[in-house]
Amino acid sequence: MIDTPYLSLDVARLDRNIHGVAGHAQTAGLDLRPHAKTHKCAEIARRQLAAGAVGLTVATIGEAEAFATASPVRADLFIAYPLWVSGDKGRRLRALAAHTRLRLAVDSAEGARQLAAEIGHADVDVVVEVDSGQHRTGVVPQEAGGVASAAVDAGLRVIGVFTFPGHGYGPGDAPRRAAEQEVTALSVAAEQLRAVGVEPVVRSGGSTPTIEFAESGVLTEIRPGVYPLNDAQQIELGSCGFAEVALSAIATVVHRTGMRAVVDAGSKILGADRPPWTSGFGRVLDAPDATITSLSEHHAVIEFPSDTASTALPAPGDRLRVIPNHVCTAVNLVDELIAETPDGTTARWPVVARGANS
Structure with a gap:
């Protein structure tokens, strides 16, 4: 018997949750890129990828390094955070890009120029973060084109936009309202990118409380994190x-x-x-x-x-x-x-x- 306290994982429930959301994403015509900061576990990531996830989302370079090196993961990774690349971060990102497909985020012209200067010719994709109502990070949707243009001018390959509807973590109809605001923000931001000659192939959003309202059309991808395990919230x-x-x-x-x-x-x-x-x-x-x-x-x-x-x-x-x-x-x-x-x-x-x- 294991001494308490410890965290117990019901594998049968885990697998049902993973396959349930994978099926929802497939039915909705959306790519699923789950946020692995929830579980931080290579075995759970492997199960998500086997069920159809196109890659993983992470929050930090350290998380990306862990999943890029943990056999058998080596996944397509998105660091969904507007990194300010200084110190040793440029070298670490270049090393990651050398052996895994890597997507990075920017939310300002200054951040884009700093990223480009630090990663050099590393093969990475870049997406512009927009604020859809949480008011944490991300540029206002109307300014997404300016950030994208600055990133392209700095030599980065911009492929789209993303947001996080974190204000959907609330009672009542907060998840539905956040999902609606997410769609509006991504729609506006996508048009702003097109106006500067960048096709927003990726339009990424979603969280566990809002994915039931996510539909293809505006969104191309969802990034829920909590759903494999769930919690009291x-x-x-x-x-x-x-x-x-x-x-x-x-x-x-x-x-x-x-x-x-x-x-x-x-x-x-x-x-x-x-x-x-x-x-x-x-x-x-x-x-x-x-x-x-x-x-x-x-x-x-x-x-x-x-x-x-x-x-x-x-x-x-x-x-x-x-x-x-x-x-x-x-x-x-x-x-x-x-x-x-x-x-x-x-x-x-x-x-x-x-x-x-x-």
């Missing part, structure tokens, strides 16, 4: 149900008083994320009506409903499956995932891109 957004959650922290009950239990999985394995619209600091897979009311580094306090039968309350020593609010941060806290298959066998899958933040 996705449950509360309605993007998945408890039955679609593939990853949970296995935790031991160390204390119980009345309707309150404490387990040994705190913020150092669950992460500390709690958006204001969530009901608590995660969910309990075994007790969907329970609320995680607080986290410490090594404690999670769980309140059970007052009408819970005494026989359904956990006792000290019992194990519970706790779902993190944000699976991406939880995975980055561990060295490996304990993969469990329906026949009862387990395997240790390394988190190869853990801590690859630069």
Whole structure:
């Protein structure tokens, strides 16, 4: 028996989730380029590629290096981040481009010129990031042509535009509205590129909460990240149900008083994320009506409903499956995932891109 706490991966659920979104993308006529920053795991990436993904999205050069070298991945990689290429980053990007197909992002003329100067004649594709409403990075859509033109003048090969509808992470109709704004932004940006003589072959967007609204036409590609594993945020957004959650922290009950239990999985394995619209600091897979009311580094306090039968309350020593609010941060806290298959066998899958933040 493995000591708690640890992150357990239900492989059967994982595979259903992977094939479900792959089928949705194929039906919608969209390329699927999942964001691997969620799982950071070569074995999960391999399954996504085998199911039809055209490549992987990553957030950092370090993540790209991890997936480019982790057998058997060696995938077509998109670093979906407007890098400011300084220090050793140019050399690292040139090395990546020498042995994998590489796509990079820019969101300013200055950034494009800096990128071109640092990577030299490296064989890379470039896309312009536009802001579709999250107001984080990305140029306003009306200025995408100017950025593309500057990139081309600097010697870069521009192939399209992309955005991230991160403001779709919200209750109610936030995902639908974000998806609509994404389409509008990419449409405007694509026309701006055409106006300067650049054909936007790639028009990339999508997130796990918004992919149900994604259709081909404007978008050519979607980049959801959370869907293979899912998490408590996705449950509360309605993007998945408890039955679609593939990853949970296995935790031991160390204390119980009345309707309150404490387990040994705190913020150092669950992460500390709690958006204001969530009901608590995660969910309990075994007790969907329970609320995680607080986290410490090594404690999670769980309140059970007052009408819970005494026989359904956990006792000290019992194990519970706790779902993190944000699976991406939880995975980055561990060295490996304990993969469990329906026949009862387990395997240790390394988190190869853990801590690859630069």
